[in-house]
Amino acid sequence: MQTITTVAELRRALAKVRHVDKRVGFVPTMGYLHDGHLALVAASRAQCDVTVVSIFVNPTQFGPNEDLSSYPRAFLRDEKLCRDAGVAILFAPDAQEVYPSRFETFVEPGELAKSLCGAFRPGHFRGVATVVCKLFNMVQPDVVFFGQKDFQQCAVVRRMAIDLNFPIEIVTVPTVREPDGLAMSSRNRYLSEEERRRALAINRGLLAAAHEFRSGERNVERLVAIAKGHLETVDRLQYLELVDGDTLKAADSPLRRPAALCAAAYVGSTRLIDNVILALPTP
Numbered sequence: 001m002q003t004i005t006t007v008a009e010l011r012r013a014l015a016k017v018r019h020v021d022k023r024v025g026f027v028p029t030m031g032y033l034h035d036g037h038l039a040l041v042a043a044s045r046a047q048c049d050v051t052v053v054s055i056f057v058n059p060t061q062f063g064p065n066e067d068l069s070s071y072p073r074a075f076l077r078d079e080k081l082c083r084d085a086g087v088a089i090l091f092a093p094d095a096q097e098v099y100p101s102r103f104e105t106f107v108e109p110g111e112l113a114k115s116l117c118g119a120f121r122p123g124h125f126r127g128v129a130t131v132v133c134k135l136f137n138m139v140q141p142d143v144v145f146f147g148q149k150d151f152q153q154c155a156v157v158r159r160m161a162i163d164l165n166f167p168i169e170i171v172t173v174p175t176v177r178e179p180d181g182l183a184m185s186s187r188n189r190y191l192s193e194e195e196r197r198r199a200l201a202i203n204r205g206l207l208a209a210a211h212e213f214r215s216g217e218r219n220v221e222r223l224v225a226i227a228k229g230h231l232e233t234v235d236r237l238q239y240l241e242l243v244d245g246d247t248l249k250a251a252d253s254p255l256r257r258p259a260a261l262c263a264a265a266y267v268g269s270t271r272l273i274d275n276v277i278l279a280l281p282t283p
């Protein structure tokens with residue numbers, strides 16, 4: 001595995017790979033890797049000849065009062081995990097490499113970025129779309145892998161890839177969970193043991209609603225209420241919304257189209273997100 005920190009060096013390394021027509025898979029991350037990230041790497045290894053992982057804690061997607069400075073970092077550990085997972089290139093630029101002085105050009109996503117997290121984290125998806133666009137141009141992959149845990153991020157990036165004509169296949173990988181159901185996240189490390197126990201309510205609520213959905217419940221209000229009934233142990237529920245799977249706007253009731261039940265909640269001072277897809281059985 002090569003660890004690379006500059007775009008110029010990355011281009012040189014990838015030119016050699018492209019010369020022999022290898023399929024390049026790309027997994028963008030902010031590091032502090034866990035099994036969720038490694039599932040994306042495994043998916044890339046299964047579908048591509050060469051896997052590139054980026055580790056970059058992107059300042060433009062954090063709000064002024066968010067956790068940019070305290071975001072967990074463990075570069076040497078991450079590097080070893082990547083090497084052991086069969087990553088070919090680990091790209092770990094610093095902020096100056098990605099955003100040189102006088103940087104001023106951003107990618108502005110549209111409607112998909114306005115609901116759910118977008119409503120509570122102004123500018124977040126602008127930062128995400130901008131860095132993903134830049135990383136796509138730097139790596140020029142054939143396939144990119146994102147996690148379903150960040151459902152809205154997947155939708156925003158898919159839209160951006162179409163709108164800006166990136167010839168890149170985008171693969172969404174199912175959410176990897178701890179044995180007790182908590183969605184794996186780099187931010188889980190902020191949770192105390194007691195908070196971690198209370199955080200389980202999020203997945204429990206989503207699963208309860210999904211169970212009722214599978215049993216035939218199609219009423220949006222009732223499905224949301226079922227999930228909400230489990231969420232009393234979180235400290236602050238930011239949103240719990242059943243949205244249309246394509247538009248990410250409030251789903252029409254009764255459900256007749258694929259939808260996603262999405263939640264964001266604070267447990268202590270840690271903000272956690274999770275979701276479950278409610279796919280209608282094919283007729």
Ligand code: AMP
Pocket residue numbers: 028029030031035036037039040145146147148149150173174175176177183184185186
């Ligand atoms: P992050 O480092 O949190 O920016 O995440 C990098 C990528 O890993 C994103 O595509 C995330 O959706 C994905 N990811 C994060 N957590 C999980 C998880 N528990 N299961 C699957 N993918 C995940």
